[in-house]
Amino acid sequence: MKMKKLTAALMTAIMTASMVVGCGSAAPAPAEPSPAQTEAPAAETPAAEEPAAETEAAGPVELTVTTTFAGEDSNAQNYKNAVAGWEAATGNTVSDTSATSDETFKTRIITDFETGSEPDVLFFFNGADANDFVNAGKVVSIDEIRAEFPDFASNMNDDLIAASPADGVKYAVPVNGYWEAMFVNTAVLDAAGVAMPGADYTWDQFLEDCQKIKDAGYAPIAAALGNIPHYWWEFAIFNQQTPANHLDIPGAADDATGSQWVAGLEDIKTLYEKGYFPDNTLSATDDETFAMFTDGKAAFLLDGSWKVGGIVGSCQSDPEDPSTLDADKLANFDVTYFPGKGNRKTTDMIGGLSMGYYITKKAWDDPDKRAAAVSFVSYMTSDEVVPQFAQHTASALKNAPAVDETQFNALQVKAMSMMSGVTSLTGAVQDLFNGDCRVSTFDGMPDIVVGNVSAADAVQEGIDVYLDAQ
């Protein structure tokens, strides 16, 4: 009987203890200081005693890495190759959780930081989207890393590395720049009798062309306003402004900047009312409207430089194998400037170096991972790897290699030709007007274009959220 009692008591104790241990595991393990406990100077940590130039960990380490090099991103395959190269060179491994960049991805990253499950290395936006984890001290500045690893990012032009808007400190090492422009399916233009737009393309000409394209039975603009209205939002507002004031945040919907934002959104509403977006623009996903564009059912696609890879991939019988490229099909695609309006020149573009590699405090404070994380970022931002990613976009390299056009496909060459005529490159104001401020005009775009909500009310709602967070 005693044995039964003992067994019962032991079982209960084990069950309770295992549950309590399970609860406890949600918090950072004692060996891994929580972010609040990591304010000690780097020099006080054990790894600080290692040689400054040492960038290899003592033994194989697994790094968790999250980037946006996934899905249809032009560099998804380059990233896989580079990771494989680093793993082979160091013996370390990468647990990759990369995903396509969208609002869900941004929310996931912010939540990961809040809940203490952030990756060791993160490729993320250097604008206001990163403010929360920068303010929380959960990423390590480039200067702090250089104090221990002097060669870290020494191949970069520091003037081109963006500082965080949260505290003016530089955290993210950039790889490749980006631009946003209007991709064109020239086969659709030909069928509709519309000429390829050039550097002097105006908004009025654009409206005329859209009508011709619609009359010919095609969708003029491939865009999913209910899913990804970001690019139209940015350029429609930019069209009311100039590069000099595009990054201004309005204080109210009826002040000078606010009125420009409202006018921009009303331009999108006009396009919707004229029927220039696909019939299902409010219910479609971005993938669906992109497929319409590549299938020759829509003429214009406003998107970023990362979409070049997606378009080229759609012209390959095997998206993973460049040798299967159908060059004739790719010849139907071109890229040009967004039509200009008002004081914005057609050749004024949105672009820059908006993302970079962060090393998180969590990895930095882990003696096993610190050197590996530095090694990984150094490898991914090296003079050899960056040009593979940058291709037809800019980089922050001090010694960027000369571009060999023979290595590029026809669309990349056209993109480079377009970029040679750019008169200005301005950052995206949505990178400063971050997260929840954009909800009323991003997620609310369908309500704006159908008239359920006025553009002014939607803009004011976003401004209220922005001001409340200041």
Place this chain on the structure above:
Amino acid sequence: MSNIYKSKKYVFFFLAPAFIFLILYLYYPFFVNIYGSFRAIKNLGTYGTKWNDPWYENYVKLVTDPVVRTSLKNTFLMIIATIVGQVGIALLLAILVDNIEKGTQFFRTVYFFPIVISATALGLLFNLIFLYDKGMLNQFLELFGKTTLTDWKGEKLAILTMMIPVVWQYVGFYFVILETGLNNISQELYESAAIDGATRFQRVIYISLPLLRNVICTCLTLGVTGALKVFDLPWTMFPKGMPLKETFLTGTYMYYQTMEAKNVDYGATLAVLIVVLGVVLSRITRAVFKESEDF
């Protein structure tokens, strides 16, 4: 001599782990959630930096928010679809299968199969079926001469398009339960009725359905409470309540506010609403579909 089976104190030892587990992972988060609904919280993992102004702001918004009304309406539609579509169709299929001599096991497997597929995978599958351009359904209609494309996920048809896969997925679940219930009815009753000249239809109406009442009540209770928890399939097919926030359910709207709109405190308020709704509906369901002791 004391006996472990007679002493009540050991009962508490064994109840303790589950009790503590529920306190830690259900009741404590629930009360924290109520607390969070009064705070201004932007990101998960924090309690925010200040109270809402006024502190009950979210509850006022809950009453005035038109999307809450839409999501409540859709949730009630989902409950009706569950009762009529899932349990109703399952009952019909179970009665039909019960009346065939061979192949019962085959139909059980076929109808139950959708349950074992993840709702997210089903969502992606139905996305392809209902796709606007090149979707299976629109291509099929083209074969019959339809010249225009139908936007199955557009404003007019979105709710129907969302409910069809949800109903389809769970029909098999209730089918198996009801079929098992039918198998438990003694064959002698049917044989007696047949001797008395009852038709098959009369046997169903006067024998099967009355004797199946308690099983049907159980299915309806499960269906109504299950309808409140439907999330993954609608979210996969209609993220962010597309189009025009018309397809939100209470669960998907809570998730949207918390994870997408970063309005965590309002998401917490919606969670309180869902809990209240769940408690009220389950009590109503128990009262309406009360099992009879006569069977």
